[in-house]
Amino acid sequence: xxxxxxxxxxxxxxxxxxxxxxxxxxxxxxxxxxxxxxxxxxxxxxxxxxxxxxxxxxxxxxxxxxxxxxxxxxxxxxxxxxxxxxxxxxxxxxxxxxxxxxxxxxxxxxxxxxxxxxxxxxxxxxxxxxxxxxxxxxxxxxxxxxxxxxxxxxxxxxxxxxxxxxxxxxxxxxxxxxxxxxxxxxxxxxxxxxxxxxxxxxxxxxxxxxxxxxxxxxxxxxxxxxxxxxxxxxxxxxxxxxxxxxxxxxxxxxxxxxxxxxxxxxxxxxxxxxxxxxxxxxxxxxxxxxxxxxxxxxxxxxxxxxxxxxxxxxxxxxxxxxxxxxxx
Numbered sequence: 162x163x164x165x166x167x168x169x170x171x172x173x174x175x176x177x178x179x180x181x182x183x184x185x186x187x188x189x190x191x192x193x194x195x196x197x198x199x200x201x202x203x204x205x206x207x208x209x210x211x212x213x214x215x216x217x218x219x220x221x222x223x224x225x226x227x228x229x230x231x232x233x234x235x236x237x238x239x240x241x242x243x244x245x246x247x248x249x250x251x252x253x254x255x256x257x258x259x260x261x262x263x264x265x266x267x268x269x270x271x272x273x274x275x276x277x278x279x280x281x282x283x284x285x286x287x288x289x290x291x292x293x294x295x296x297x298x299x300x301x302x303x304x305x306x307x308x309x310x311x312x313x314x315x316x317x318x319x320x321x322x323x324x325x326x327x328x329x330x331x332x333x334x335x336x337x338x339x340x341x342x343x344x345x346x347x348x349x350x351x352x353x354x355x356x357x358x359x360x361x362x363x364x365x366x367x368x369x370x371x372x373x374x375x376x377x378x379x380x381x382x383x384x385x386x387x388x389x390x391x392x393x394x395x396x397x398x399x400x401x402x403x404x405x406x407x408x409x410x411x412x413x414x415x416x417x418x419x420x421x422x423x424x425x426x427x428x429x430x431x432x433x434x435x436x437x438x439x440x441x442x443x444x445x446x447x448x449x450x451x452x453x454x455x456x457x458x459x460x461x462x463x464x465x466x467x468x469x470x471x472x473x474x475x476x477x478x479x480x481x482x483x484x485x486x487x488x489x
Contacts, residue, residue, distance in 0.1 A: 222462055228240065236456060266444070274424060288415065293374075325364055354438065361432075371415075377412075386404070
């Protein structure tokens with residue numbers, strides 16, 4: 162028998178108290194205010210733009226890739242996979258039964274992926290010290306340095322590419338200085354080469370690497386570096402074991418921001434590479450223009466989209482793997 166203190170009333174059991182409480186009716190859609198039920202209509206303009214401006218044109222390109230080319234451009238509404246076939250293979254002019262790998266397209270694919278990768282690496286090498294310099298400045302002067310980094314975006318891409326052209330052409334700034342100082346006797350051919358394209362794209366896309374790196378470094382706790390030095394770590398060890406792992410998300414984000422537009426670049430390869438050093442963007446434009454083969458151009462565009470999606474999937478997997486290691 163449970164003992165109770167004198168003068169203290171015995172409390173009823175918990176089950177009896179809960180039984181006396183009124184039951185709360187379950188919430189239904191009709192219990193919510195009418196305004197909440199129609200909130201999804203606020204997304205209607207964005208959804209309409211997404212469908213009409215993004216999904217719609219993409220669907221048209223996908224349909225065109227499975228049609229036959231028209232006689233004078235456009236498409237002929239006949240189902241055909243010849244566009245996709247010619248992305249990777251080619252037929253002999255005199256004997257169409259003879260099929261071989263399309264060496265020209267393979268070269269352009271390799272040049273596009275290679276130059277985009279090299280551009281990403283160069284931007285990472287140059288962007289890391291630049292972002293580190295800005296992140297270690299006093300708080301009041303960081304905005305000034307970031308302002309200077311964003312100044313190139315004020316100028317049209319075409320004008321910036323022409324500026325690079327004036328620097329590296331045969332009568333440009335570099336060759337003029339080298340010739341007048343006696344270093345070389347004849348101008349160095351830099352225009353219309355892969356080097357010119359690489360230089361131009363690195364100059365254009367470098368800010369897209371600096372800004373994500375700075376965002377990651379700005380959150381870096383500098384006391385971790387001091388702790389590393391207190392434990393007799395060298396500068397390289399601190400950089401490798403502390404700084405690089407913490408700013409890795411900035412590296413990955415910057416690499417995606419540089420690689421994706423670089424692999425589909427059109428203006429810079431067109432002006433600095435000429436007609437002999439085409440990239441995927443130039444090849445697609447050629448098929449829709451002078452080539453008058455819209456199905457092939459559409460298939461090439463979708464192939465470029467698949468490459469970009471593969472890069473994004475790789476990025477997501479790396480991020481998820483890193484988060485799993487941190488949580489584990």
